[in-house]
Amino acid sequence: MDGSWMREEPVTRAGTTAEEAGATAVPRRTGLDPVKMLFVAFGSFGVMFGVWQVVLADLRRALDVSEGPLGLAITVSVIASFPAMLAAGRVADRLGVRVLIAGGALSMACVFLAVTQIGSYGALVMTILVFLTSSGIYDVGINASAVTEERRTGRPIMSLFHAAFSAGGATGAILAGVGIAAGVPFRSLYVVVACLLAAVAALFWVAGERGRPRPASDAPAGRGSLLRNPMVVTLAIIVSLAFLGEGAMETWSSIYLRDFLGFSAVVGASGVAVFHLAMATGRATTSLIVRRLGRARTLTVAGALAAVGNVVALGTERAPLILAGFILVGVALSSVAPVALSLGGDLLPERTGQVSAMLMTIGYAGFSIGPSVIGATAELASLRLALTIVTLVGLAIIWLSTRVRENAMGEQRTTEDRAVPAA
Numbered sequence: 001m002d003g004s005w006m007r008e009e010p011v012t013r014a015g016t017t018a019e020e021a022g023a024t025a026v027p028r029r030t031g032l033d034p035v036k037m038l039f040v041a042f043g044s045f046g047v048m049f050g051v052w053q054v055v056l057a058d059l060r061r062a063l064d065v066s067e068g069p070l071g072l073a074i075t076v077s078v079i080a081s082f083p084a085m086l087a088a089g090r091v092a093d094r095l096g097v098r099v100l101i102a103g104g105a106l107s108m109a110c111v112f113l114a115v116t117q118i119g120s121y122g123a124l125v126m127t128i129l130v131f132l133t134s135s136g137i138y139d140v141g142i143n144a145s146a147v148t149e150e151r152r153t154g155r156p157i158m159s160l161f162h163a164a165f166s167a168g169g170a171t172g173a174i175l176a177g178v179g180i181a182a183g184v185p186f187r188s189l190y191v192v193v194a195c196l197l198a199a200v201a202a203l204f205w206v207a208g209e210r211g212r213p214r215p216a217s218d219a220p221a222g223r224g225s226l227l228r229n230p231m232v233v234t235l236a237i238i239v240s241l242a243f244l245g246e247g248a249m250e251t252w253s254s255i256y257l258r259d260f261l262g263f264s265a266v267v268g269a270s271g272v273a274v275f276h277l278a279m280a281t282g283r284a285t286t287s288l289i290v291r292r293l294g295r296a297r298t299l300t301v302a303g304a305l306a307a308v309g310n311v312v313a314l315g316t317e318r319a320p321l322i323l324a325g326f327i328l329v330g331v332a333l334s335s336v337a338p339v340a341l342s343l344g345g346d347l348l349p350e351r352t353g354q355v356s357a358m359l360m361t362i363g364y365a366g367f368s369i370g371p372s373v374i375g376a377t378a379e380l381a382s383l384r385l386a387l388t389i390v391t392l393v394g395l396a397i398i399w400l401s402t403r404v405r406e407n408a409m410g411e412q413r414t415t416e417d418r419a420v421p422a423a
Contacts, residue, residue: 032207035149035157041101041142042161044200045135046168048108051193052131053169054176058186065121073121077129078368085136085361090354097145098204104138105201112194116187136364144356147345156295159286159338166280166334173276226358231347231404235340238299238400239359240366242336245306245329245393247370249275252378252387253326260383261317274323278330286335295339299401302339305332307394314384314391329390336397337363343404 060070088100111131118127146161176189226232253275257263290298306329313325344355370389377386 034145035153037203037207038142038146038149038161039164040203041105041200042146042164043168044105044196045138045142046165046170047172047175048112048168048193048197049135050169050172050174051176051189052172054173054180055186055189058180059115059124062186063119063121063124065124069121070124073125073128074132075368077125077132078364080129081133081136082361082364084133085140085364086357088137088140088357090357092141092144092354092357097141098207100137100141101145102201102205104134104141105197105204107134108138109194109197109201112190112197115190136360140357140360143341143360144345147341147356150342151345151349156287156290156342158342159283159290159335162334162338163280163283163286166276166283170276170280226348226351226354229347232344232355232358234400234403235344235347236359236362238397238404239337239340239363241393241396241400242333242340243363243367244370244373245333245390246279247367248374248387248390248393249326249329249333252374252383256383256387257319257322261322263319275326275330278327279334282331282334283338286338289335290339295343296401296404298335298339299404300398302332302335303394303397303399303401305329305394306397307391310387310390310394314387332394 056070060066092100108131111127111134114127118124142161146158150156150158172193179189180186286298289301293301309325309328309332311325312328313322316322316325341356341359344359348355374383374386374389377389
């Protein structure tokens with residue numbers, strides 16, 4: 001990226017200049033802190049998803065669409081968004097994340113405005129397809145930029161960005177629920193979120209001049225070389241497992257408490273609430289753990305805690321212990337994706353966008369198939385047995401983390417970070 005319009009070229013503790021960070025650095029002008037901009041981007045993304053998840057039930061009822069066709073539309077749309085996410089990684093590395101973040105946010109804003117007008121299942125399918133493709137592109141953009149900023153500052157802040165997403169999701173869900181309860185038309189909430197997303201798009205579009213595109217001859221090799229990199233593949237599988245566990249807990253924890261164990265709706269809702277709260281809390285504290293243990297060991301500990309927490313939750317019928325187990329699972333899984341993305345960014349700094357896209361795309365695959373795998377297993381056996389898959393996820397993360405080795409840059413940064421006070 002052209003640094004001529006920056007005040008200076010910051011140098012990381014690993015010796016990486018802003019120029020070397022590549023096109024995935026957030027464009028900056030004097031007075032605009034790229035880290036704060038990314039917190040806004042992640043937090044707004046969380047708010048958007050929190051509102052979407054709550055209000056989707058109202059939209060489904062308004063269109064008279066049952067759970068089966070709705071689930072099919074979401075699954076197909078997630079799969080269809082994969083090529084766009086992979087292509088987004090190359091765009092980030094060549095043209096910069098400014099295009100992805102601003103374009104993705106603006107596209108999602110348009111989708112939310114379109115939702116206020118749709119009146120058929122076919123229109124809903126097309127809307128969900130465009131929405132998930134846009135959100136996937138935006139997701140790649142903010143994560144690629146987060147990896148670059150973490151490397152530029154030399155501090156393990158990736159998990160804090162993801163904590164902002166989780167906090168935003170909880171905030172969006174609560175506000176949407178309060179709004180619906182107060183009688184606010186649900187379609188009006190889509191308009192509010194559209195305005196928020198449009199503001200984010202404007203912020204990143206005017207944040208700085210367009211970076212100098214990388215010539216095609218200088219573009220890194222294609223995705224095939226990434227798939228031949230065993231460490232990238234290992235990290236991608238770890239992210240996929242973490243997302244599989246997250247999706248399983250978000251989808252089935254309430255059903256397990258209410259329908260399988262017979263608890264009240266309040267207790268059932270508490271399962272989902274405490275899991276999201278645990279995710280936000282875990283991500284906010286992951287950087288402190290990374291400072292002490294390093295990233296590879298943090299993954300090992302996370303896998304162990306997820307496995308233990310799930311065993312506790314499934315091994316009792318006492319609500320407090322079950323919720324305590326869910327909290328432990330949430331805290332554990334919350335750190336896995338941010339740490340894996342941080343490791344992936346250090347593997348190939350000049351291809352941060354493509355690596356982030358690869359990890360997030362394969363991760364989304366795990367998130368999309370997790371709930372359906374557990375549902376099918378529950379049909380054949382029981383939901384309690386099906387949820388033991390989350391325990392297997394934790395054990396698999398432990399095994400895979402032993403194969404992860406910190407690269408030289410990561411080891412140097414971790415050592416130096418231990419001497420740096422937390423922000």
